[in-house]
Amino acid sequence: MLLSLAWVTALLAALLALRVGQKLYFPYFWKDAFFLAKVVRYGARLEASKRRGKVVTVVDTFVRRAAEAPGKTFIIHDGARHTYGDVDARSNRVARVLAERGTLRKGDTVALLMSNEPDFVCVWFGLSKLGCSVAFLNTNVRSRSLLHCFSCCGARTLVVGADLLDTLQDILPNLQEDNISVWAMKEKTPYPGVHTLLDKMEQASDKAVPAELRAATSLRAPTLYIFTSGTTGLPKAAVITHLQALKAAAGFWAYGGTKDDVIYTPLPLYHSAASLIGIGGTIELGATCVLKKKFSASQFWNDCRTYNVTIFQYIGELCRYLCNQPKVRENEKEHKVHMAVGNGLRQDIWREFHQRFGEIRMCELYGSTEGNLCFMNHIGKIGAVGRSNMFYKLLFKYALVKYDMVKDEPVRNKHGFCERVTKGESGLLLSKVSSQSPFFGYAGSKQLSEKKLLNDVFVKGDVYFNTGDLMAEDYEDFISFKDRVGDTFRWKGENVATTEVTEITGLVDFIQEANVYGVEVPGNEGRAGMAAVIVRPDCKFDGKKLFDHVVSDLPTYARPLFIRLQESMEMTGTFKQQKFQLVASGFNPTKIADPLYFLDYTEKRYVPLTASLYENIMDGQRKL
Ligand SMILES: *[C@@H]1O[C@H](CO)[C@@H](O)[C@H](O)[C@H]1NC(C)=O
Numbered sequence: 001m002l003l004s005l006a007w008v009t010a011l012l013a014a015l016l017a018l019r020v021g022q023k024l025y026f027p028y029f030w031k032d033a034f035f036l037a038k039v040v041r042y043g044a045r046l047e048a049s050k051r052r053g054k055v056v057t058v059v060d061t062f063v064r065r066a067a068e069a070p071g072k073t074f075i076i077h078d079g080a081r082h083t084y085g086d087v088d089a090r091s092n093r094v095a096r097v098l099a100e101r102g103t104l105r106k107g108d109t110v111a112l113l114m115s116n117e118p119d120f121v122c123v124w125f126g127l128s129k130l131g132c133s134v135a136f137l138n139t140n141v142r143s144r145s146l147l148h149c150f151s152c153c154g155a156r157t158l159v160v161g162a163d164l165l166d167t168l169q170d171i172l173p174n175l176q177e178d179n180i181s182v183w184a185m186k187e188k189t190p191y192p193g194v195h196t197l198l199d200k201m202e203q204a205s206d207k208a209v210p211a212e213l214r215a216a217t218s219l220r221a222p223t224l225y226i227f228t229s230g231t232t233g234l235p236k237a238a239v240i241t242h243l244q245a246l247k248a249a250a251g252f253w254a255y256g257g258t259k260d261d262v263i264y265t266p267l268p269l270y271h272s273a274a275s276l277i278g279i280g281g282t283i284e285l286g287a288t289c290v291l292k293k294k295f296s297a298s299q300f301w302n303d304c305r306t307y308n309v310t311i312f313q314y315i316g317e318l319c320r321y322l323c324n325q326p327k328v329r330e331n332e333k334e335h336k337v338h339m340a341v342g343n344g345l346r347q348d349i350w351r352e353f354h355q356r357f358g359e360i361r362m363c364e365l366y367g368s369t370e371g372n373l374c375f376m377n378h379i380g381k382i383g384a385v386g387r388s389n390m391f392y393k394l395l396f397k398y399a400l401v402k403y404d405m406v407k408d409e410p411v412r413n414k415h416g417f418c419e420r421v422t423k424g425e426s427g428l429l430l431s432k433v434s435s436q437s438p439f440f441g442y443a444g445s446k447q448l449s450e451k452k453l454l455n456d457v458f459v460k461g462d463v464y465f466n467t468g469d470l471m472a473e474d475y476e477d478f479i480s481f482k483d484r485v486g487d488t489f490r491w492k493g494e495n496v497a498t499t500e501v502t503e504i505t506g507l508v509d510f511i512q513e514a515n516v517y518g519v520e521v522p523g524n525e526g527r528a529g530m531a532a533v534i535v536r537p538d539c540k541f542d543g544k545k546l547f548d549h550v551v552s553d554l555p556t557y558a559r560p561l562f563i564r565l566q567e568s569m570e571m572t573g574t575f576k577q578q579k580f581q582l583v584a585s586g587f588n589p590t591k592i593a594d595p596l597y598f599l600d601y602t603e604k605r606y607v608p609l610t611a612s613l614y615e616n617i618m619d620g621q622r623k624l
């Protein structure tokens with residue numbers, strides 16, 4: 001979206017030249033052109049601020065909004081209203097306490113472990129006002145992985161929400177050993193060495209923090225770290241620069257949002273969707289955000305009616321849960337919601353959703369946290385995540401290339417280059433890395449960043465970002481999501497990194513080797529975790545022990561629901577574990593000769609997967 005003036009001129013020329021033929025050949029011409037012009041205008045604004053050497057960040061916009069309309073409601077949470085002025089003042093207090101009592105300096109990174117609550121935003125902005133970068137920690141992540149998060153983004157300070165302090169109990173000694181100072185959003189705490197923030201905030205001044213502390217000189221300076229379970233290993237800290245934060249904040253605006261919109265955000269703030277698009281986008285519009293602590297399908301529409309919600313954020317499974325709810329009122333189309341922005345909505349659910357809840361404009365937006373490419377389906381065609389066209393292709397260099405599902409890698413031809421798929425065919429989505437579409441990588445690991453890149457794709461020396469997503473482009477230039485390749489799958493709205501689960505599962509003493517993958521279960525979005533396991537010689541599979549281990553060390557969404565015992569593990573030609581065959585064969589005990597087990601929370605152990613249990617899972621009686 002970063003465009004020079006030359007681009008804009010070229011674009012306008014192209015628009016004029018094509019005007020004549022458009023009616024016949026390009027049914028979406030004006031919609032495309034209008035949308036692109038908007039995007040170009042935003043890009044030009046960023047470009048201009050860069051030229052002046054003064055970057056207007058998301059927090060700068062927030063401070064301006066708070067000055068212009070301090071009494072405007074910014075966040076509604078749990079029935080309470082917090083104005084732009086309230087959040088501004090409270091974030092000043094956070095900044096003052098941490099600056100005076102802590103040892104924070106501009107440029108430091110601070111980790112934030114908090115549920116969805118207004119103070120998440122107050123602490124985030126307070127730290128930004130001090131010129132610190134903030135690392136959002138996933139509140140589901142357990143001990144071992146959490147400690148790792150500190151080392152990769154170099155945080156020396158942790159701010160933890162009152163309700164999450166107890167979850168840190170077992171790693172507090174490790175944090176203290178590493179001299180990480182822990183601040184709890186409480187007035188007092190039973191843990192020695194943990195600082196309290198709330199009591200000190202009461203005494204602190206709420207006067208504005210000097211603007212020069214937060215001043216950013218470059219769009220490419222990091223401002224946040226957001227953890228993704230990318231494609232390999234433990235969570236990785238994606239570097240979020242001001243540029244990415246500003247692009248994401250334009251999401252609602254690009255789709256036509258205004259300051260009168262009320263945006264409902266039931267997604268976790270530690271993900272980029274809620275924080276960058278949701279909160280950032282609310283600020284860009286000067287609108288109001290209804291921040292929900294946790295998504296609840298039964299409260300969803302009541303909340304929307306109570307607060308006059310006009311836009312909500314979703315992930316695919318959220319809409320499925322809403323459709324699965326029993327009908328509780330006569331007219332379910334009675335609400336003010338006119339638009340929803342999110343990702344991963346399947347065609348069938350999309351149609352059902354429209355039929356039941358009315359013609360809400362579903363705006364699909366595709367882009368990974370760390371990726372350098374973004375698609376938007378501004379036409380609203382059902383089933384598509386994005387739309388391409390000739391202008392878009394001029395601005396964003398992406399490609400769909402042939403992928404070998406069995407070898408789990410892109411196909412290389414006899415010259416060693418990748419090959420584009422034909423229209424309609426699924427291919428791996430790659431996005432060219434250039435100064436216009438930079439890739440900022442992951443904090444603390446050059447190696448991991450490089451693993452996301454493919455070299456020599458079409459010519460010697462070119463570099464592409466590997467999204468890991470299989471997509472297809474149809475004859476009308478609509479792009480749709482097909483599948484995720486290799487080492488990650490999605491379950492309950494979270495990315496599950498198979499290597500992380502493999503590593504942690506492999507720590508159980510009777511397991512010699514584990515291979516984790518995802519299997520499709522009818523009626524569920526994404527894939528359920530499954531592990532093929534080899535038991536050590538002279539050991540026996542212990543369903544209780546494995547259950548206790550995965551429950552204590554893995555977040556709910558990452559726990560393998562199915563276990564398949566195997567005698568030996570197949571490898572690919574490049575010595576990666578073979579997953580394709582395993583995924584394809586699923587978990588049907590009448591078809592698979594290997595012993596199968598199922599994660600049973602009532603029995604608190606892995607129990608044998610019987611044919612009747614399988615039937616219950618398949619017809620939805622047994623919820624996962
Ligand atoms: C923690 O601080 C103490 C005292 O300042 C110092 O001796 C020690 O080396 C530090 N440990 C680490 C891991 O930085």
Ligand SMILES: *[C@@H]1O[C@H](CO)[C@@H](O)[C@H](O)[C@H]1NC(C)=O
Pocket residue numbers: 306307308
């Ligand atoms: C929602 O809108 C109605 C009618 O426009 C209004 O009476 C009500 O006060 C609004 N509710 C909120 C919470 O703003």
